[in-house]
Amino acid sequence: MIDSVQGYQKVIVELCISLVIITCITFFSGCVDRTDNSDEQNITIGIILPLSGDLSDFGQNCLNATLLAVEEINQKGGIASKGGKKLEIIIADSKGVPDIGANETKRLITEEKALALIGAYQSSVTIAATQVAETYNVPFIVNVGLSDVIIDRGFQSTFRICPEIEIYSSSKVQFLDYLRQLSIKPINRVALLYENTAYGTASAFSERDLLKKAGYEVVSDVSYAADKVTSLHDEVNGTLQAEPDAIFITTYLKDAVLIQRELSNAGFSGPVIDTAGGTISEGFIHELGGAANGVFSVSEFSKHTSYGVVLNERYRTQFGTDITGDGAYTYQAVIVLKDALERAESLDTESIKKAINQTNIISREMIFLPDDVIAFDSDGQNSYEKLSMMQIQNGTWITVWPARYAGGEVILPKLIQN
Structure with missing residues (x-):
């Protein structure tokens, strides 16, 4: 039996060590100014998930939901306000390890030129990954990651779909x-x-x-x-x-x-x-x-509701199984990003971040969770979770x-x- 306070302190120490490592990574690489992406044919989005290791099943569920959402968006004409640009997803495997998640986040930003990120399923990896994204001023939509450390640090680039713990x-x-x-x-x-x-x-x-x-x-x-x-x-x-x-x-x-x-x-x-x-x-x-x-x-998701049935049927047709709550959150994260890209003044990270921050989705055709509204508070937390x-x-x-x-x-x- 492990004392709960000691266990909690242990986690805080581990997180602090990880953040020191991440700070060193980002400090010596320097911040980048993500300029307008309007000349590119596609809009590059990064997705960070545990796709190998003990949590790979959960990561795959989230990835499947991402691929489904992106395919549907692209088939319907892409981002209409940006000339029909298509979404291009670059996939990164965190392997369930915070430091790997941090390094993969940096790679997606600096090498793959991702304009926005989604992830990372685990709290510990998400804490590390969002630290890097904040340094580079790249918006990061958290699909799943329940620790409130994620949204309690005053970051301006982190937005979380799933509820507070x-x-x-x-x-x-x-x-x-x-x-x-x-x-x-x-x-x-x-x-x-x-x-x-x-x-x-x-x-x-x-x-x-x-x-x-x-x-x-x-x-x-x-x-x-x-x-x-x-x-x-x-x-x-x-x-x-x-x-x-x-x-x-x-x-x-x-x-x-x-x-x-x-x-x-x-x-x-x-x-x-x-x-x-x-x-x-x-x-x-x-x-x-x-x-x-x-x-x-x-x-986080019910396949028994009218809106849940629709999404679950599409997912089941594509992948042969029911969508999970984690998958539904990830699908919703892509829809939130699509909505923001439509409203963004231009395709630079600052404009995209501003558009995500101003999200106010009320149409049931765009909401697949029990929530009646999707909007973010000053901490970047979706405020209407059920x-x-x-x-x-x-x-x-x-x-x-x-x-x-x-x-x-x-x-x-x-x-x-x-």
């Missing part, structure tokens, strides 16, 4: 309140079990505070290193010894599988609620089969809460049925 945590607590109303057995004792990078520790930090404010008792707080883990038997066993009524997890794929396998083997039948992590991957259900049933996760909750039922994800996004009813875990 507190929105995820609040959704989990609100959903637990909802389960409390439905259950026969009281739900009072909650355990936290999470991976220890910026993503997991920020999530746990927020959950801990919100749970206590809502009157729950946090009975266990356990973190682990997801990139090195081969077994989570001790961590799960320690969690269960605290006799929780529910368990909040924050995971990537490999650790999510290990956790649920241990919980299933131990016979735990209470609510297990993830932070849109590894449990939402198709690999999670594939690895666990029936043992995956009943798990809950926060979701989330839902999914449950694995009969081997598939079903949105179950709130009712306006739901495609089915909650199946109560056995522990709280009696």
Whole structure:
């Protein structure tokens, strides 16, 4: 068991070391003035994702969504206000490593001449990549990356589509309140079990505070290193010894599988609620089969809504599987960028950045998330984010809460049925 404060401090130290390295990289290379790109035939956009390593499935989902959005935009005539210029995507693999993400960001800017960037799925990589983009004054639209360090540094070039971490945590607590109303057995004792990078520790930090404010008792707080883990038997066993009524997890794929396998083997039948992590991957259900049933996760996208059905059908036709929440955020990021490029006075990074900052999308034809509006506040945060909750039922994800996004009813875990 790792003390949560020590874990959080460890992440901050690691981030500081990474930022020192990145600062050196960008200082000695110097800032560049990205001049007008109007003479080029295409508009070059960079996408940074983990396309190899343990998180490659998630990265591929995001890349697929990017390719779909770009293909649709180009087939419909490109950027109309810029003479029909087409979008050209240059792909970079962060390999899930912050320093690689930083170097790839620099390459996309200085060598590939990208006028805007999208990425980078992981909080730690996104923190590093946006630091470089800020130095070069190139707009960076964050598709996924939950740590609030990303938007709390006062950067002028960073814009985040996905919600603040507190929105995820609040959704989990609100959903637990909802389960409390439905259950026969009281739900009072909650355990936290999470991976220890910026993503997991920020999530746990927020959950801990919100749970206590809502009157729950946090009975266990356990973190682990997801990139090195081969077994989570001790961590799960320690969690269960605290006799929780529910368990909040924050995971990537490999650790999510290990956790649920241990919980299933131990016979735990209470609510297990993830932070849109590894449990939402198709690999999670594939690895666990029936043992995956009943798990809950926060979701950024519902295929059961009228607008969700349309996007999901297009994605499924192209790639043979449902789009994930991460993919939906990435698709939306491309649409936001397309909208900004149409409004930008010229094709230089400053004009594009200004146009992104002035985003105010209200048309449902351009919004594929639960949000009613997409606009950025002074920190670059999308201010109108909404989330839902999914449950694995009969081997598939079903949105179950709130009712306006739901495609089915909650199946109560056995522990709280009696």
